[in-house]
Amino acid sequence: MSDDRFILSGRVVRLVPLEPGHTDFLAAASAPGDAELYRWSPVPRGATEAAKYIATAHAWQQAGTAVPFAIIRAADDAVIGSTRFWNIERWAWPEGHPRHEGTDPDVCEIGYTWFSQDAIRTGANTEAKLLMLTHAFEVWQVLRVCLHTDARNQRSRAAIERIGGKFEGILRAHRMAADFTPRDSARYSIVAAEWPEVKERLADRMAARLDRFGSLRPRC
Numbered sequence: 001m002s003d004d005r006f007i008l009s010g011r012v013v014r015l016v017p018l019e020p021g022h023t024d025f026l027a028a029a030s031a032p033g034d035a036e037l038y039r040w041s042p043v044p045r046g047a048t049e050a051a052k053y054i055a056t057a058h059a060w061q062q063a064g065t066a067v068p069f070a071i072i073r074a075a076d077d078a079v080i081g082s083t084r085f086w087n088i089e090r091w092a093w094p095e096g097h098p099r100h101e102g103t104d105p106d107v108c109e110i111g112y113t114w115f116s117q118d119a120i121r122t123g124a125n126t127e128a129k130l131l132m133l134t135h136a137f138e139v140w141q142v143l144r145v146c147l148h149t150d151a152r153n154q155r156s157r158a159a160i161e162r163i164g165g166k167f168e169g170i171l172r173a174h175r176m177a178a179d180f181t182p183r184d185s186a187r188y189s190i191v192a193a194e195w196p197e198v199k200e201r202l203a204d205r206m207a208a209r210l211d212r213f214g215s216l217r218p219r220c
Contacts, residue, residue, distance in 0.1 A: 008131040013124050015069035015131055018057055022070045025079035026050040029116040040153035042178050043114045071128055081115035083128055104140040110147055123209040129163050130202040137195040144191045150177055151184040160188045164198035
């Protein structure tokens with residue numbers, strides 16, 4: 001990839017490259033969360049887990065398969081979670097194909113997304129997805145963005161469907177779950193042809209959110 005370290009900035013959140021210096025901040029962000037909130041997500045709890053989490057993300061980045069971020073709240077510069085592009089693929093286009101000479105990804109996944117408890121239902125996730133999808137489809141010009149979640153995670157599935165992810169099916173025993181069992185994953189995707197409609201939907205959701213509540217005030 002031509003740009004594996006960059007910042008994505010919005011009105012309420014800023015996505016910055018994930019660094020070892022974020023270790024204690026990630027640990028603090030996940031500390032207040034109750035067990036049910038993070039039941040289905042691999043969220044680092046404590047400094048030791050956070051350090052390993054960041055080291056793994058960096059190893060994937062060095063391999064060219066991930067771009068991890070810390071999520072920063074614009075209002076107070078607090079770290080409120082993490083997310084990443086991953087499963088980044090560059091296809092072997094034949095010589096002469098318009099995409100043959102490119103260096104950016106052809107497809108990717110957005111995942112490993114989690115937020116501190118006080119950032120849930122505040123618009124942070126909506127804007128983070130808008131920033132990442134805009135970069136994926138308009139800068140990298142990917143053909144597809146994929147999203148997976150534990151099939152049992154109804155909150156996450158509803159959130160993906162709200163932003164326009166199309167359900168493709170259940171992948172059985174797809175990955176190790178947060179509870180260390182074989183996880184069935186619900187698979188969703190957005191393809192390039194769908195991006196304009198998805199972008200409009202996300203932009204409308206953010207505008208309504210900001211008009212009604214202002215920056216990052218939780219909904220009741």
